[in-house]
Amino acid sequence: MDSAELLQFAIAGLKSGSIYALVALGFSLVYGSTGIINFAQGEFFMLGGMLSVFFRDAGMPLPVAGVSAIVVTGLVGLAFERFLLRPRRDAGPLVLIIITIGGSMVIKSLARHAFGGNELSLPMFSSGASVMVAGAAVERQALWMWGLTALAVVALTVVHARTRFGRAMRACSLSHDAARLMGIDTAKVVMVSFGLAAALGALGGFVVTPLTQTSFDVGARIGLKGFAGAILGGLGNPLGAVVGGLALGLLESLSIAFISSTYKDAISLVVLLAMLFIRPQGLLGRASREKV
């Protein structure tokens, strides 16, 4: 295999990797503020794609349809927390996690009823031939995916590191009791983290649909990939989620290059299990959470 071919595989890996990164970031945000895994995260990705198609078919220009889909999915995320999880928030993590699984099934069924069972698609964001980089072709849509993913990650990082609300989110992820003693409304922080996670997933669904198409049942698969990416990078660590998602995409793509495409989907499961056995804190995680 020559270097141009290898680069081509790497580009493909970074393409799916950027989607995994967005979904992993959603897992990470929710885990950080609540300590639970939200198994409906993949459905938010699905809603992003499906709603974009829906809004575009309703006559909106593509960018407006995409932004609307992201906003509406974010609201769905807020409502998901407020009406499904908050009433049982004292019931313990296991009950809450099972509620997210139930919620994901409900979202999926409703999506099937609302949008039908067909594969749906969106046009590419910009037309034109692929850009050639060192002998490898990069589709313009991939540039959009990377650009918008990077924008979302940078925006989130700035909010996290520099704003009052970001500090409140970090305080919550370290200790709910300590955060409440500072006057932080932890219930609101938890709800907003679900909303942000949903919006990030929806962004992934919107940007990837022109390349892959979408349907009501894409959520579970991408949810698993995002979860594996989050574990790979270290749950609760936003930077880790991005690194983990990209790394998982690359691993998948390289496994196609060097082994066989048959095992592509198995890679994420192998990575998931290997990380849980060998390094449960993830690549960028600390051995145990730093607490004082």
Add this chain to the structure above:
Amino acid sequence: MSSDALLLVSGLHVGYGHVPVVRGVSLEVGTGEMVTLIGANGAGKSTLLKALAGLVRPSAGSVTLDGEDVTGAPPERLVRKGLALVPEGRMLFGPMTVAENLAVGAHTRRPRDPGVAEDRDRVCELFPVLAERADQSAATLSGGEQQMLAIGRALMSRPRILLLDEPSLGLAPRVIGAIFSALDRLRADGLGILLVEQDAKLALKHSDRGHVLRAGRIALGGSAEELIANDDVRLIYLGAWHGTE
């Protein structure tokens, strides 16, 4: 005492499930007053403070803050009413810097409130080491510095009453001295302080009044001088003191 106390606790019961821990405690703390709670491990001191700060709901009784009934209010509301707790074990945000911990402490206030910067300066004047370590993560501080940060962080909400749970635990005598002289200064500025302290002798020396908590009830109360002079208190809680006095 007068009925216009800053914090007025009356017949408070607190328990976990069906296990009663605090059983009918009444006490009060006025402006510029320091009150100490002493008692053996398991007497219910920490549980009482947690209930007063809103982390645990009392099962009966009432808590009044500056004339307003706040029984059962959550901590995020009590902070806004002017009550702050420096919790047992400090509960700092370890990976966050000293400056960020102080900023989170001011969460209830408008970000552009010029008073926030004033209070930060005041905290740094009270504990100068916090200014030196502003950009270090809280987890890298020594135990004494962490306790100073925990107190400073609580002060950033500009409380009128401060609850402290074992501020001297595990600290060197020199550091304990610095912390208690800071508490003296805060009290002189009008802050009401309710203190739970293992080192009863030290705490009573700095306090106006004290209460002895035994099995969830107030067994004894009085001025700090009375308690220090009381034979039972001397024998049980100030035991280590006999040899040196």
